Amino acid sequence: MTVLAQRPVAVEHPEHHEGPTGILKWLTSTDHKVIGMNYIVTSLVMFFFAGIMALIMRAQLTSPSGAVVSLQQYNELFTMHGSLMLYLFAGPFAFGGLANYIVPLQVGAPDMAFPRLNALSYWLFLSGSITMMLSFMVAGGAAAFGWVAYAPLSEATFSPGSGPDLWILALVLTGFSAIFTGVNLITTIFYLRAPGMTMFRMPLFTWNMLVTAMLILIAFPVLTAAMVLLWCDRHFGTHIYTVQGGGVPVLYQNLFWFFGHPEVYILALPYFGIVTDVIPVMSRKPLFGYKGMVFATMAIAALSTGVWAHHMFTTGVVLLPFFSLLSLLIAVPTGIKFFNWIGTMWRGSITLNTPMLFCIGFLLAFLMGGLTGVMLASPPIDFVTHDTYFVVAHFHQVLMGTAVFAGFAGFYFWYPKFFGRMLSDRLGKLHFWFLFIGFWVTFMPQYKLGLMGMPRRVATYQAGLGWQNLNIASTVGAFIIGFSFVFFLVNLWVSWRKPVPAGDNPWDAHALEWFATSPPVHHNFTRLPPIRSERPVWDFHHPDALTIAHGENGHGKLAGTAVPAGQD
Amino acid sequence: MRREAQLLIGVAAFFGLTDITYWLWGNAQGGATNLDTGFGGVVMLVGTILLGVVPGSYYFWWSRRMKPRPEDRMDATIEDGSGTIASFPDSSVWPFVLGMGLFLTVLSLVFGLWLMWPGLSLVVSAAVGATVESRRGGRV
Numbered sequence: 291m292t293v294l295a296q297r298p299v300a301v302e303h304p305e306h307h308e309g310p311t312g313i314l315k316w317l318t319s320t321d322h323k324v325i326g327m328n329y330i331v332t333s334l335v336m337f338f339f340a341g342i343m344a345l346i347m348r349a350q351l352t353s354p355s356g357a358v359v360s361l362q363q364y365n366e367l368f369t370m371h372g373s374l375m376l377y378l379f380a381g382p383f384a385f386g387g388l389a390n391y392i393v394p395l396q397v398g399a400p401d402m403a404f405p406r407l408n409a410l411s412y413w414l415f416l417s418g419s420i421t422m423m424l425s426f427m428v429a430g431g432a433a434a435f436g437w438v439a440y441a442p443l444s445e446a447t448f449s450p451g452s453g454p455d456l457w458i459l460a461l462v463l464t465g466f467s468a469i470f471t472g473v474n475l476i477t478t479i480f481y482l483r484a485p486g487m488t489m490f491r492m493p494l495f496t497w498n499m500l501v502t503a504m505l506i507l508i509a510f511p512v513l514t515a516a517m518v519l520l521w522c523d524r525h526f527g528t529h530i531y532t533v534q535g536g537g538v539p540v541l542y543q544n545l546f547w548f549f550g551h552p553e554v555y556i557l558a559l560p561y562f563g564i565v566t567d568v569i570p571v572m573s574r575k576p577l578f579g580y581k582g583m584v585f586a587t588m589a590i591a592a593l594s595t596g597v598w599a600h601h602m603f604t605t606g607v608v609l610l611p612f613f614s615l616l617s618l619l620i621a622v623p624t625g626i627k628f629f630n631w632i633g634t635m636w637r638g639s640i641t642l643n644t645p646m647l648f649c650i651g652f653l654l655a656f657l658m659g660g661l662t663g664v665m666l667a668s669p670p671i672d673f674v675t676h677d678t679y680f681v682v683a684h685f686h687q688v689l690m691g692t693a694v695f696a697g698f699a700g701f702y703f704w705y706p707k708f709f710g711r712m713l714s715d716r717l718g719k720l721h722f723w724f725l726f727i728g729f730w731v732t733f734m735p736q737y738k739l740g741l742m743g744m745p746r747r748v749a750t751y752q753a754g755l756g757w758q759n760l761n762i763a764s765t766v767g768a769f770i771i772g773f774s775f776v777f778f779l780v781n782l783w784v785s786w787r788k789p790v791p792a793g794d795n796p797w798d799a800h801a802l803e804w805f806a807t808s809p810p811v812h813h814n815f816t817r818l819p820p821i822r823s824e825r826p827v828w829d830f831h832h833p834d835a836l837t838i839a840h841g842e843n844g845h846g847k848l849a850g851t852a853v854p855a856g857q858d
Numbered sequence: 859m860r861r862e863a864q865l866l867i868g869v870a871a872f873f874g875l876t877d878i879t880y881w882l883w884g885n886a887q888g889g890a891t892n893l894d895t896g897f898g899g900v901v902m903l904v905g906t907i908l909l910g911v912v913p914g915s916y917y918f919w920w921s922r923r924m925k926p927r928p929e930d931r932m933d934a935t936i937e938d939g940s941g942t943i944a945s946f947p948d949s950s951v952w953p954f955v956l957g958m959g960l961f962l963t964v965l966s967l968v969f970g971l972w973l974m975w976p977g978l979s980l981v982v983s984a985a986v987g988a989t990v991e992s993r994r995g996g997r998v
Contacts, residue, residue, distance in 0.1 A: 413957025485928030485939030
């Protein structure tokens with residue numbers, strides 16, 4: 291049945307809605323909130339699976355001859371750890387889960403633009419996740435060629451069996467899921483905004499998701515195409531990526547990284563958006579440099595699509611100066627973001643609660659990961675450190691900074707909106723501090739290991755090179771990270787058993803989602819505040835506070851007073 | 859619509875510039891963008907230009923012909939946009955059926971082509987079911 295969504299001016303009762311409950315609700319819902327929560331839960335399950343794989347690998351590396359798993363199993367573990375974390379956790383958690391739930395709320399929409407397509411995206415994502423996990427159960431085991439699946443290693447000759455096939459198919463399924471979500475997000479943001487919510491009044495989280503959705507549309511079709519061609523090579527006897535038949539192996543790398551580098555920013559930009567939403571709220575200040583943030587986001591996204599071959603410096607057939615230049619340039623908009631985050635906190639009234647701590651953890655982690663990224667963008671340094679633990683430490687610091695620190699900042703921040711109850715701040719802080727300490731203990735030794743020459747993707751190493759102690763330190767750190775998530779699970783358990791009501795706006799936050807009830811009713815809003823700045827809810831609750839809209843050179847005026855007509 | 863159009867045209871413009879630079883620079887530097895090295899990137903960047911210019915020029919064309927919508931105006935009140943926003947489907951089982959149909963179809967490539975029969979039947983029934991559902995429910 292189709293329902294016409296109304297935008298009520300002010301009604302007393304929420305729109306009457308009767309839908310299925312229980313398992314049937316899960317199977318048939320087209321509500322963006324239910325689908326978003328499905329995404330969040332599924333991707334967190336994948337995160338825990340991948341985390342356990344990481345711990346097994348770290349256990350293996352504590353001794354040079356590591357006897358925990360066999361060499362083949364180790365290859366499968368690092369492949370699946372990377373694949374689960376990147377394809378099934380970090381991306382879907384942000385643009386499938388949080389974006390699905392939050393973006394329609396932030397722009398004042400009743401639902402996503404295409405609710406049934408949205409549901410289909412989730413089912414494709416779940417199918418893809420199951421397909422990937424199934425590969426552990428087939429003869430020959432899971433894929434063992436690394437998350438990048440370079441040809442010719444991923445060809446049928448070197449990676450026979452159905453495990454790699456399932457891996458390829460899982461990527462095709464989740465790839466389509468991501469493309470559909472990207473289309474859905476862009477349409478929602480372009481067509482379903484509330485009156486007065488101009489593009490330059492959207493919260494930064496929504497801006498970041500818009501830019502991410504466009505990156506998805508640029509990158510994911512290329513991945514799907516690369517996978518279909520790889521499938522043809524494996525099964526239909528084509529020689530697209532093999533030298534013997536006249537193919538070009540480096541073509542695979544070009545295709546993969548044309549997806550793969552935007553993918554890194556698909557995994558980072560949504561989390562930048564979370565941080566940009568949390569820091570002003572917890573500092574009780576408007577965002578410093580709103581438009582600068584928007585343009586920095588666009589610049590990062592645009593540059594990131596032009597740097598794919600900086601992963602291929604050592605192939606010897608790429609245009610080194612071009613890719614090095616563009617890679618180094620990314621540091622500029624990222625620096626703008628850093629200064630704006632700090633500028634937002636500057637002289638603010640900062641509350642160091644759990645979401646804010648996670649944001650600060652993100653700033654530090656991403657700073658370290660980002661600075662080593664600038665180093666790696668320089669070919670002479672990359673030639674020396676390529677495929678060593680230096681690179682491993684670099685991208686783990688980047689991705690854990692974004693997907694884990696910023697991701698959980700968002701989770702702790704929006705949890706009251708999801709369920710109408712608070713998470714314990716004390717347990718949240720314990721989670722943060724264990725994660726934070728574990729994070730640095732794990733990855734700082736890996737930089738040193740990389741500089742000492744330890745290659746990545748090895749299950750054993752020679753004794754007497756001085757690598758063992760650093761590896762043991764790294765493993766201890768990894769287990770501290772694993773332990774920190776006990777506090778997270780206990781926190782969820784406590785909030786489930788002993789709920790603390792949150793109210794609609796526990797943080798005194800800015801964006802429209804905090805105007806809806808917690809959890810929001812069907813079709814989200816029963817009333818909307820006037821939208822006169824990028825902080826409509828703040829203006830509504832603090833009518834006597836001066837608002838300084840962007841572009842007005844600091845001439846403050848009272849919220850709710852007349853605004854200039856015209857578009858923006 | 860103006861900002862949306864500008865955003866998409868901006869994508870096309872940036873990648874147009876990048877693509878030309880990449881190609882010419884690659885040719886000047888010993889053919890780093892030849893067919894057997896980096897030409898794929900030139901082609902993919904053309905695809906990215908199209909991604910910006912096709913919807914972008916359409917939006918741009920429209921933005922010059924339509925009045926600004928309430929969500930484009932800084933002074934719009936909530937009342938300006940009240941009434942019916944759009945029609946949204948209620949709970950529907952067909953996305954699930956379609957998803958599982960595609961799942962089985964994809965798995966049939968690994969576990970045996972017989973799985974394609976139930977898979978494709980689910981896909982077809984979901985296509986029919988969703989269409990009928992839309993018609994029964996009114997305009998979508």
